[in-house]
Amino acid sequence: xxxxxxxxxxxxxxFGVVGAPGVRAQAGATPWLHVRVEEPSRQSKVSVNLPLTVxxxxxxxxxxxxxxxxxxxxxxxxxxxxxxxxxxxxxELKNAGDIDLVTVEDKDETVKVARKGDLVQVRISGKDGxxxxxxxxxxxxxxxxSGEGDEIEVGALVRELSKRRGDIVQVNxxxxxxxxxxxxxxxxxxxx
Amino acid sequence: xxxxxLLAGAVxxxxxxxxxxxxxxxxxxxVREGGQGGHRIVVxxxxxxxxxAASFVPEKQLAQEMGEALEHLxxxxxxxxxxxECPDGELVRVEEEDERVLxxxxxxxxxxxxxxxxxxxxxxxxLPLEGIADIIGExxxxxxxxxxxxxxxxxxxxxxxxxxGDDHVKISVF
Numbered sequence: 001x002x003x004x005x006x007x008x009x010x011x012x013x014x015f016g017v018v019g020a021p022g023v024r025a026q027a028g029a030t031p032w033l034h035v036r037v038e039e040p041s042r043q044s045k046v047s048v049n050l051p052l053t054v055x056x057x058x059x060x061x062x063x064x065x066x067x068x069x070x071x072x073x074x075x076x077x078x079x080x081x082x083x084x085x086x087x088x089x090x091x092e093l094k095n096a097g098d099i100d101l102v103t104v105e106d107k108d109e110t111v112k113v114a115r116k117g118d119l120v121q122v123r124i125s126g127k128d129g130x131x132x133x134x135x136x137x138x139x140x141x142x143x144x145x146s147g148e149g150d151e152i153e154v155g156a157l158v159r160e161l162s163k164r165r166g167d168i169v170q171v172n173x174x175x176x177x178x179x180x181x182x183x184x185x186x187x188x189x190x191x192x
Numbered sequence: 193x194x195x196x197x198l199l200a201g202a203v204x205x206x207x208x209x210x211x212x213x214x215x216x217x218x219x220x221x222x223v224r225e226g227g228q229g230g231h232r233i234v235v236x237x238x239x240x241x242x243x244x245a246a247s248f249v250p251e252k253q254l255a256q257e258m259g260e261a262l263e264h265l266x267x268x269x270x271x272x273x274x275x276x277e278c279p280d281g282e283l284v285r286v287e288e289e290d291e292r293v294l295x296x297x298x299x300x301x302x303x304x305x306x307x308x309x310x311x312x313x314x315x316x317x318x319l320p321l322e323g324i325a326d327i328i329g330e331x332x333x334x335x336x337x338x339x340x341x342x343x344x345x346x347x348x349x350x351x352x353x354x355x356x357g358d359d360h361v362k363i364s365v366f
Contacts, residue, residue: 057274186281
């Protein structure tokens with residue numbers, strides 16, 4: 001489950017993701033970011049609804065060690081892939097068309113990352129019924145990686161995100177359900 | 193002549209005082225103890241008097257070590273400003289077996305409601321979004337004067353209401 005949360009959280013907050021790529025915003029309406037977490041075993045429901053303007057203000061005003069001039073500062077040290085390296089890899093992959101990027105199968109779960117049309121799809125299926133679906137629009141990755149060096153371009157990311165409507169992340173496992181989506185409703189019921 | 197002046201003073205001074213207090217605002221603290229023989233205490237506090245008292249509180253005494261939180265203060269200010277400008281709506285809802293927390297934005301007020309112990313406990317706080325970020329200065333010090341002045345933004349509303357069983361505390365600003 002931890003890995004699920006890390007993947008879902010990173011993709012949702014770092015890149016923003018949408019399951020309905022064709023759904024675009026109407027001009028003038030305020031987009032709201034909704035997060036819903038349900039844990040039936042604890043009879044717990046948590047719902048967070050924030051206008052994207054508030055999210056943008058929080059990111060812009062974050063301390064300089066996190067965000068400088070509207071860009072996330074990311075340091076990967078000697079481990080993992082730096083943002084600059086991600087940018088190079090993305091430049092290659094972007095033009096490759098539909099392709100399976102990563103497939104990992106082990107005894108507990110299967111992880112697949114693929115480019116399908118306008119989306120980068122992440123699918124995680126666990127043996128215990130855990131399921132994670134994350135769809136990252138190509139435009140959002142472009143926006144996020146439009147900066148330089150080890151920086152994620154926050155302004156471009158939020159601007160792109162505010163044009164999108166629909167599901168961002170869905171996580172279903174045996175203990176909990178998580179849904180992150182964007183719409184123009186301030187109620188957070190998301191029609192569900 | 194002197195009698196008329198005394199009469200004018202006797203009527204005019206209280207009337208003027210009442211008018212000044214009414215114009216500048218009053219915080220109304222109402223405490224009711226539950227049970228038989230429970231006390232009720234009502235304390236009206238003129239905001240003008242509270243401001244005067246607050247201006248004498250040495251701010252150094254209220255300095256808090258904010259540590260890393262201090263660097264997040266500008267972000268908090270920006271978020272509050274953005275919240276003040278955004279449309280009304282429900283921001284946070286937490287529902288558990290025996291407890292419910294609701295945070296919503298209504299006009300220029302942030303309303304926080306907590307219902308606990310199956311309805312036995314109820315807390316409602318209405319925070320005026322305007323000016324709330326100014327209570328803590330750039331140096332991390334809480335300003336009692338600015339905190340009292342903030343109450344002017346909350347006039348004609350219930351600032352805090354707490355119900356715990358039969359006990360009831362309510363702070364309103366008029």
